[in-house]
Amino acid sequence: MKDLTGKVAVVTGAASGIGRALAERFGTEGMRVVLADVEADALERTTAALAARGVAARAVVTDVTRAASVRALADQTIEAFGAVHVVCNNAGVFAGGTCWEAPLEDYEWMLGVNVWGVVHGIRTFVPLLLAQGCEGHVVNTASMAAVTTGSHAGVYYMSKHAVLSLSETLHHELAMRGAKIGVSALCPELVATGFANSERNRPPDLRRRTPPSAETQLVEQTLRDVTPLATPPAVVAERVVQAIRDNRFYVLSDDAWRRACETRLEDIRLGRNPTYVVPAPEGTAAAASELGST
Numbered sequence: 001m002k003d004l005t006g007k008v009a010v011v012t013g014a015a016s017g018i019g020r021a022l023a024e025r026f027g028t029e030g031m032r033v034v035l036a037d038v039e040a041d042a043l044e045r046t047t048a049a050l051a052a053r054g055v056a057a058r059a060v061v062t063d064v065t066r067a068a069s070v071r072a073l074a075d076q077t078i079e080a081f082g083a084v085h086v087v088c089n090n091a092g093v094f095a096g097g098t099c100w101e102a103p104l105e106d107y108e109w110m111l112g113v114n115v116w117g118v119v120h121g122i123r124t125f126v127p128l129l130l131a132q133g134c135e136g137h138v139v140n141t142a143s144m145a146a147v148t149t150g151s152h153a154g155v156y157y158m159s160k161h162a163v164l165s166l167s168e169t170l171h172h173e174l175a176m177r178g179a180k181i182g183v184s185a186l187c188p189e190l191v192a193t194g195f196a197n198s199e200r201n202r203p204p205d206l207r208r209r210t211p212p213s214a215e216t217q218l219v220e221q222t223l224r225d226v227t228p229l230a231t232p233p234a235v236v237a238e239r240v241v242q243a244i245r246d247n248r249f250y251v252l253s254d255d256a257w258r259r260a261c262e263t264r265l266e267d268i269r270l271g272r273n274p275t276y277v278v279p280a281p282e283g284t285a286a287a288a289s290e291l292g293s294t
Contacts, residue, residue: 001136018141027053039201067124085136089122089138094195095110096223135181164187184249
Protein backbone atom coordinates (compact mmCIF):
# COMPACT_ATOMS: atom_id res chain seq x y z
CA MET A 1 0.00 0.00 0.00
CA LYS A 2 1.93 2.98 -1.30
CA ASP A 3 -0.64 5.76 -1.05
CA LEU A 4 -2.19 6.21 2.39
CA THR A 5 -4.04 9.45 1.66
CA GLY A 6 -7.73 9.18 2.47
CA LYS A 7 -7.39 5.65 3.81
CA VAL A 8 -8.79 4.63 7.23
CA ALA A 9 -6.57 3.42 10.07
CA VAL A 10 -7.63 1.82 13.34
CA VAL A 11 -5.13 1.93 16.20
CA THR A 12 -5.59 0.26 19.58
CA GLY A 13 -3.69 1.54 22.59
CA ALA A 14 -3.87 4.89 20.84
CA ALA A 15 -4.22 7.22 23.82
CA SER A 16 -0.48 7.38 24.43
CA GLY A 17 2.93 6.02 23.51
CA ILE A 18 3.44 4.13 20.25
CA GLY A 19 -0.30 4.09 19.56
CA ARG A 20 -0.57 7.85 19.78
CA ALA A 21 2.54 8.26 17.61
CA LEU A 22 1.02 5.94 15.00
CA ALA A 23 -2.24 7.89 14.99
CA GLU A 24 -0.35 11.17 14.60
CA ARG A 25 1.83 9.80 11.80
CA PHE A 26 -1.17 8.39 9.95
CA GLY A 27 -2.85 11.77 10.30
CA THR A 28 0.18 13.42 8.73
CA GLU A 29 -0.28 11.07 5.77
CA GLY A 30 -3.82 12.36 5.30
CA MET A 31 -5.44 9.24 6.71
CA ARG A 32 -8.66 9.14 8.70
CA VAL A 33 -7.96 7.61 12.08
CA VAL A 34 -10.01 5.70 14.64
CA LEU A 35 -8.30 5.73 18.02
CA ALA A 36 -9.13 2.99 20.52
CA ASP A 37 -8.03 2.69 24.13
CA VAL A 38 -9.34 1.62 27.52
CA GLU A 39 -8.14 4.88 29.10
CA ALA A 40 -11.05 7.15 28.23
CA ASP A 41 -9.79 10.58 29.35
CA ALA A 42 -6.38 10.22 27.70
CA LEU A 43 -8.06 8.90 24.56
CA GLU A 44 -10.31 11.95 24.31
CA ARG A 45 -7.35 14.32 24.78
CA THR A 46 -5.31 12.60 22.10
CA THR A 47 -8.21 12.53 19.65
CA ALA A 48 -8.96 16.20 20.29
CA ALA A 49 -5.33 17.10 19.64
CA LEU A 50 -5.44 15.29 16.30
CA ALA A 51 -8.73 16.92 15.34
CA ALA A 52 -7.24 20.33 16.16
CA ARG A 53 -4.61 19.61 13.50
CA GLY A 54 -7.29 18.92 10.93
CA VAL A 55 -7.15 15.14 11.13
CA ALA A 56 -10.45 13.28 10.72
CA ALA A 57 -10.33 11.32 13.97
CA ARG A 58 -12.79 9.30 16.03
CA ALA A 59 -12.32 8.02 19.59
CA VAL A 60 -13.79 4.66 20.62
CA VAL A 61 -13.25 3.46 24.18
CA THR A 62 -12.28 -0.19 23.72
CA ASP A 63 -11.27 -3.08 25.94
CA VAL A 64 -9.27 -5.28 23.56
CA THR A 65 -9.57 -8.27 25.90
CA ARG A 66 -13.29 -8.43 25.04
CA ALA A 67 -14.38 -9.67 21.63
CA ALA A 68 -17.62 -7.71 21.81
CA SER A 69 -15.75 -4.48 22.52
CA VAL A 70 -13.49 -4.95 19.50
CA ARG A 71 -16.53 -5.81 17.38
CA ALA A 72 -18.10 -2.52 18.50
CA LEU A 73 -14.88 -0.75 17.50
CA ALA A 74 -15.18 -2.18 13.99
CA ASP A 75 -18.86 -1.25 13.77
CA GLN A 76 -18.14 2.34 14.77
CA THR A 77 -15.25 2.53 12.32
CA ILE A 78 -17.49 1.51 9.42
CA GLU A 79 -20.23 3.83 10.66
CA ALA A 80 -17.85 6.78 10.79
CA PHE A 81 -15.75 6.25 7.66
CA GLY A 82 -17.32 3.44 5.64
CA ALA A 83 -14.19 1.29 5.39
CA VAL A 84 -10.97 0.23 7.06
CA HIS A 85 -7.56 -0.19 5.44
CA VAL A 86 -4.88 -0.30 8.15
CA VAL A 87 -5.40 -2.08 11.47
CA CYS A 88 -2.83 -1.70 14.23
CA ASN A 89 -3.32 -4.19 17.05
CA ASN A 90 -1.05 -2.23 19.31
CA ALA A 91 -2.41 -2.26 22.88
CA GLY A 92 -0.01 -3.84 25.36
CA VAL A 93 0.86 -4.02 29.06
CA PHE A 94 3.79 -5.11 31.20
CA ALA A 95 4.48 -6.57 34.62
CA GLY A 96 7.75 -8.05 35.85
CA GLY A 97 8.76 -10.94 38.05
CA THR A 98 10.01 -14.50 37.82
CA CYS A 99 7.86 -17.13 36.09
CA TRP A 100 7.05 -18.93 39.32
CA GLU A 101 6.41 -15.84 41.44
CA ALA A 102 4.22 -13.99 38.94
CA PRO A 103 0.64 -14.35 40.21
CA LEU A 104 -2.03 -15.78 37.95
CA GLU A 105 -3.48 -12.27 37.74
CA ASP A 106 -0.32 -11.16 35.88
CA TYR A 107 -0.64 -14.04 33.44
CA GLU A 108 -4.32 -13.37 32.81
CA TRP A 109 -3.84 -9.61 32.42
CA MET A 110 -0.85 -9.70 30.05
CA LEU A 111 -2.15 -12.57 27.95
CA GLY A 112 -5.57 -10.91 27.85
CA VAL A 113 -4.26 -7.61 26.47
CA ASN A 114 -1.10 -8.61 24.62
CA VAL A 115 -2.34 -11.83 23.01
CA TRP A 116 -6.14 -11.88 23.08
CA GLY A 117 -6.18 -8.23 22.02
CA VAL A 118 -4.39 -9.24 18.82
CA VAL A 119 -6.58 -12.34 18.41
CA HIS A 120 -9.75 -10.26 18.65
CA GLY A 121 -8.32 -7.67 16.26
CA ILE A 122 -7.48 -10.31 13.66
CA ARG A 123 -10.77 -12.20 13.96
CA THR A 124 -12.77 -8.96 13.75
CA PHE A 125 -10.95 -6.90 11.13
CA VAL A 126 -9.38 -9.40 8.73
CA PRO A 127 -12.79 -10.59 7.47
CA LEU A 128 -13.70 -6.95 6.82
CA LEU A 129 -10.46 -6.35 4.93
CA LEU A 130 -11.01 -9.48 2.85
CA ALA A 131 -14.63 -8.56 2.07
CA GLN A 132 -13.58 -5.10 0.84
CA GLY A 133 -11.28 -6.70 -1.74
CA CYS A 134 -8.92 -3.73 -1.77
CA GLU A 135 -5.44 -3.18 -0.39
CA GLY A 136 -5.06 -3.37 3.36
CA HIS A 137 -2.48 -3.92 6.05
CA VAL A 138 -2.43 -5.40 9.55
CA VAL A 139 0.24 -4.30 12.02
CA ASN A 140 0.57 -6.40 15.17
CA THR A 141 2.74 -4.93 17.90
CA ALA A 142 5.06 -7.60 19.26
CA SER A 143 8.42 -6.54 20.69
CA MET A 144 12.09 -7.36 20.37
CA ALA A 145 11.17 -9.56 23.34
CA ALA A 146 9.49 -11.73 20.69
CA VAL A 147 12.83 -12.59 19.05
CA THR A 148 15.01 -12.70 22.16
CA THR A 149 14.91 -14.17 25.64
CA GLY A 150 15.59 -12.65 29.03
CA SER A 151 14.72 -12.88 32.68
CA HIS A 152 12.25 -11.44 35.18
CA ALA A 153 9.62 -10.80 32.51
CA GLY A 154 8.68 -14.29 31.39
CA VAL A 155 4.97 -13.64 31.03
CA TYR A 156 5.62 -10.61 28.85
CA TYR A 157 8.18 -12.45 26.71
CA MET A 158 5.77 -15.36 26.27
CA SER A 159 2.96 -13.06 25.19
CA LYS A 160 5.09 -11.35 22.57
CA HIS A 161 6.44 -14.63 21.18
CA ALA A 162 2.79 -15.63 20.70
CA VAL A 163 2.02 -12.41 18.83
CA LEU A 164 4.96 -12.94 16.48
CA SER A 165 4.01 -16.55 15.76
CA LEU A 166 0.38 -15.65 15.11
CA SER A 167 1.44 -12.79 12.84
CA GLU A 168 3.76 -15.04 10.80
CA THR A 169 0.91 -17.52 10.34
CA LEU A 170 -1.47 -14.74 9.31
CA HIS A 171 1.07 -13.58 6.72
CA HIS A 172 1.28 -17.06 5.20
CA GLU A 173 -2.48 -17.61 5.19
CA LEU A 174 -3.27 -14.30 3.49
CA ALA A 175 -0.51 -14.86 0.93
CA MET A 176 -1.90 -18.32 0.13
CA ARG A 177 -5.30 -16.73 -0.58
CA GLY A 178 -3.74 -14.12 -2.83
CA ALA A 179 -5.19 -11.38 -0.63
CA LYS A 180 -4.03 -7.82 -1.13
CA ILE A 181 -3.49 -7.51 2.61
CA GLY A 182 -0.01 -7.08 4.04
CA VAL A 183 1.05 -8.01 7.56
CA SER A 184 3.76 -6.48 9.71
CA ALA A 185 5.05 -7.57 13.09
CA LEU A 186 6.25 -4.48 14.90
CA CYS A 187 9.15 -5.42 17.18
CA PRO A 188 10.33 -2.25 18.91
CA GLU A 189 13.08 -1.91 21.46
CA LEU A 190 12.46 -0.07 24.73
CA VAL A 191 10.44 3.02 23.80
CA ALA A 192 9.87 6.22 25.79
CA THR A 193 6.21 5.60 26.66
CA GLY A 194 4.04 5.00 29.72
CA PHE A 195 4.57 1.27 29.17
CA ALA A 196 6.39 0.90 32.50
CA ASN A 197 3.32 2.29 34.27
CA SER A 198 0.82 -0.13 32.72
CA GLU A 199 -0.55 -0.87 36.18
CA ARG A 200 -2.78 2.20 35.89
CA ASN A 201 -4.97 0.34 33.43
CA ARG A 202 -5.11 -3.03 35.19
CA PRO A 203 -8.74 -4.02 35.88
CA PRO A 204 -9.67 -4.35 39.55
CA ASP A 205 -10.42 -8.07 39.33
CA LEU A 206 -6.89 -8.77 38.05
CA ARG A 207 -4.95 -6.68 40.55
CA ARG A 208 -2.25 -8.47 42.52
CA ARG A 209 -3.62 -9.83 45.75
CA THR A 210 -0.25 -9.86 47.53
CA PRO A 211 2.57 -7.31 47.36
CA PRO A 212 5.22 -8.08 44.72
CA SER A 213 8.60 -9.34 45.90
CA ALA A 214 11.51 -6.94 46.34
CA GLU A 215 13.05 -8.48 43.23
CA THR A 216 9.94 -7.79 41.15
CA GLN A 217 9.74 -4.23 42.48
CA LEU A 218 13.36 -3.67 41.46
CA VAL A 219 12.72 -4.93 37.93
CA GLU A 220 9.66 -2.74 37.46
CA GLN A 221 11.32 0.33 39.00
CA THR A 222 14.39 -0.14 36.81
CA LEU A 223 12.16 -0.19 33.74
CA ARG A 224 10.51 3.03 34.88
CA ASP A 225 13.95 4.60 35.36
CA VAL A 226 15.33 3.71 31.92
CA THR A 227 12.19 4.32 29.85
CA PRO A 228 12.62 8.13 29.61
CA LEU A 229 16.02 7.50 27.97
CA ALA A 230 14.59 5.18 25.35
CA THR A 231 13.64 5.55 21.68
CA PRO A 232 11.00 8.23 20.90
CA PRO A 233 7.64 6.77 19.80
CA ALA A 234 7.70 8.89 16.63
CA VAL A 235 10.74 6.92 15.44
CA VAL A 236 8.79 3.68 15.76
CA ALA A 237 5.76 5.16 13.97
CA GLU A 238 7.96 6.16 11.05
CA ARG A 239 9.24 2.59 10.79
CA VAL A 240 5.66 1.35 10.60
CA VAL A 241 4.66 3.70 7.79
CA GLN A 242 7.70 2.64 5.78
CA ALA A 243 6.95 -1.03 6.43
CA ILE A 244 3.38 -0.60 5.19
CA ARG A 245 4.61 1.08 2.02
CA ASP A 246 7.27 -1.61 1.49
CA ASN A 247 4.90 -4.47 2.44
CA ARG A 248 7.58 -5.56 4.92
CA PHE A 249 6.77 -8.09 7.62
CA TYR A 250 9.55 -7.74 10.21
CA VAL A 251 9.81 -4.23 11.68
CA LEU A 252 12.83 -4.59 13.92
CA SER A 253 14.80 -2.24 16.14
CA ASP A 254 18.36 -1.18 16.71
CA ASP A 255 21.64 -3.06 16.42
CA ALA A 256 21.96 -4.02 20.09
CA TRP A 257 18.66 -5.88 20.05
CA ARG A 258 19.37 -7.43 16.66
CA ARG A 259 22.63 -8.82 18.01
CA ALA A 260 20.73 -10.36 20.93
CA CYS A 261 18.31 -11.90 18.44
CA GLU A 262 21.19 -13.29 16.39
CA THR A 263 22.71 -14.82 19.51
CA ARG A 264 19.44 -16.57 20.29
CA LEU A 265 19.12 -17.87 16.74
CA GLU A 266 22.68 -19.17 16.92
CA ASP A 267 21.87 -20.90 20.22
CA ILE A 268 18.99 -22.65 18.47
CA ARG A 269 21.04 -23.52 15.38
CA LEU A 270 23.82 -25.05 17.45
CA GLY A 271 21.52 -26.63 20.02
CA ARG A 272 23.37 -24.93 22.87
CA ASN A 273 21.90 -23.62 26.09
CA PRO A 274 20.36 -20.13 25.92
CA THR A 275 22.84 -17.26 26.21
CA TYR A 276 21.83 -14.42 28.52
CA VAL A 277 22.22 -11.09 26.72
CA VAL A 278 21.16 -7.65 27.98
CA PRO A 279 20.60 -5.42 24.93
CA ALA A 280 21.30 -1.95 26.30
CA PRO A 281 21.05 1.17 24.13
CA GLU A 282 23.49 3.96 24.92
CA GLY A 283 22.58 5.71 28.17
CA THR A 284 20.71 2.75 29.64
CA ALA A 285 23.48 0.20 29.93
CA ALA A 286 24.09 0.51 33.67
CA ALA A 287 20.42 0.32 34.58
CA ALA A 288 19.77 -2.54 32.19
CA SER A 289 22.72 -4.47 33.57
CA GLU A 290 21.37 -4.00 37.09
CA LEU A 291 18.01 -5.38 35.94
CA GLY A 292 19.73 -8.39 34.41
CA SER A 293 21.72 -9.15 37.54
CA THR A 294 18.76 -9.32 39.93
